[in-house]
Amino acid sequence: MDVSQYLEIFLDETKEHLQSLNTQILNLEQEPEDMDTINEIFRAAHSLKGMAGTMGYKRMQALTHEMESAFTEVRSGTLKVKSNLIDVLFQSLDALEEYLENIQKNADEGTNDNEHLVKQLQDILANKPDEAEAPTAGPRAPEPEQEAAPEAEKQEKWMDINLGESESRVLAVAKKQGRNVYGLTVKVQETCLLKAARAFLVFKAVEDLGEIVVSQPPTQDIEDEKFDQTFNLVVISEYPLDKVIAAAENVSEIEQVSGGIMDIDTSVVEDAEEDDMDQQVSETVLALDNSTQKSSQGSSSQNERKSSKPVVNRTVRVDIEKLDVLMNLVSELIIAKNSLVSASSSEETNARNGVNEQIEYLESVTTNLHESVMKVRMVPIESVVNKFPRMIRDLSKKLNKKIELYMSGEETELDRTVVDEIGDPLMHLLRNAADHGLEETADRIRSGKSEIGSIFLDAFQDGNNVVIEVRDDGAGVDAEAVKKRAIERGIITADQGDNMTEKDIIDLLFHAGFSTAAKVSDVSGRGVGLDVVKSKIEALSGEVEVKSRRGEGSTWTIRLPLTLAIIQALMVTVGGEKYAISLGSIQTIEDITPEDIKFVQAKEVINLRGTVIPIIRMSEVLDIESKKAHNEDMVVVIVKKGDKMAGLIVDELMGQQEIVIKSLGKYISKCKFISGATILGDGEVALILDANALI
């Protein structure tokens, strides 16, 4: 079977399942008795096994099979969750991730059998305590290792079928009418890939000869492949048993069908005899319903609670390329709109009103379109941060520190492209916090802190930005140590170091080739990390900042723009050239006179309602002659970056416009304070000033 076309879906879903397994097993470690969690894990492991099998990844299937078996035991209460099981499970997840990576790279799972994990899981299963043999209530009590079970036990399976009252009645009526009631146990071959389909064929074959009254597991579960290798049926038929069994066995990939005549107590139907056939049929339906409920209740009493819990939110996967095309279309639409705007303002004729109306319409359309497309591109950062609790757990063991990770705002949404990229930087920051940020446990106790170090990961929206904060309650950054190290490494001179503020020194952490950890561990500390974090975030048009308080901890703040492609911008002119400034970074716009400009430390500043703000003459930065005379009043655009502000002196304001950001291309990427270009209504290109780089 050619499955390559499903590979992408397989990868996506497997990732999802692995993620959910990671999260659930973490939960399980906290609450080893929680049936919800156990069921969830079982289900995920089972789906993984099924998918890996379908795709032909035998090693993956084998490993997940063992995990599933373990959880079959856990679910039935015969195996207790212990830390050794959790450890093996986590290792298995890592192994599965490895398979997945291999598959992603070269569509092959690789050759690592991970035998030791399979063996460990089997050992745990084999060593389960004796009381485990005590049968659990409910008809779906899982039989350990069906292949190994003696023949007799297998044959009796259909006899174990528990019949509800109404089912018994239906069967009794049938019996009274002289029809045969058979119990059947169907065993599907282990290698069978599409068990549900085979089961369906069995159902069909049997239904040709009679009526299936009860099936176990319920039909729904069978359709969903929620059965191991066998399922049981109760059939009413006029044909001899042999014929029914033969029909079922005729279906390919069915290993064995066994069956027998069921003993039915006909006394229960004495009073129901008068009921006509219609009634019976409806009762049959009812009975089936009941049996579904019953058996699911029986198999795990938690199933009901389960259903009230929201299923993992259903997502529509959209090809990112299609989205990009859509995005480009919107861009063009906006350009078209802008041309209309400029056409209407250049003509003074009477047709003007009609054009204006059109423009307004076009404007609302494009804005809506933009918003909806943007929303499609937005995904919660959950998918990225979900893997962190597991990572922190492992780090905690590795570093021998007690660490607790608190996360909030996982539902915060960001552009898909940003979410895909933000994982690594965040991981670096978290590792950094765990390794460098948090002190050794002994030191924590000595300084009167709680033994358990806390790391916080908070995400929230702030205006046009999304802020992600990584905070720890560790020792904070030792500015002196940083300074010393920076001088040692020749990043700064000793003189420079003396003149630097503490904040500037801490910012040196982002310098390439820097690491303050006295101990170099494999967790962090090879000096790659923070500079990579910084460049990665800047590549996403974001920024990263660090604040630290000695003894109280550090906060790393990542600020990312909500959208990347289309922004609201203020258009200005400088020396006859047009420039755009993102509205998001603009605080206010002020008119000042030349006398308002004061000098502080040989730098030009203005005093704006009590705040001293440095000013930047854009004409100087942009190497162009300002068209304004020196004694004229000036327009200052106040921009902010975090809590820093600056005033940009421009010649004139042109107004607000929605602009489409275009890259200047690789060839002209040297210009630091130009973040891109946009195309104006008249087809001219205007450059976008990056206020952040100017401050």
Added chain:
Amino acid sequence: MEELNLIHETTQFIVIQLGEEQYGVDIKYIDNIVRMQHITRVPKVPEYLKGVINLRGEVIPVMSIRLKMDLPEDEITKDTRIIILKLEVHGMIGIVVDQVKEVVTLQNEQIEKVSYDGKDERINYIVGIGKYDGGLISLLDLNSVIVEREV
């Protein structure tokens, strides 16, 4: 020997005028030829980078070949054109030329390789000399023209 293989191989060049000289640009690199239009200046870039233009909604950088080759600044006339090149490494980029004259097809034997001469800066941008009816054309090595000069 080699000639056997090469005998039927031809390359098409667009002949452009830069000052007094004629240059040839391999047609396979050319995406488009547009009239001179407003070029938006980009600050803080080398002088030969004239800025960016809008080509059907894309922002394309434009450079002056004259300035790159240390020739006098372009004089914009009605014949001035921007040739949009599509290069593998650098993507789309426009070059300003005085005039686009014609397309010529040169057989391989009509092309004479030039030996590398470190002294003359300009010759580094040339891969060969083409001989045809209209005279001689210097065939531009686009990649070295486009690549930024190391300072």
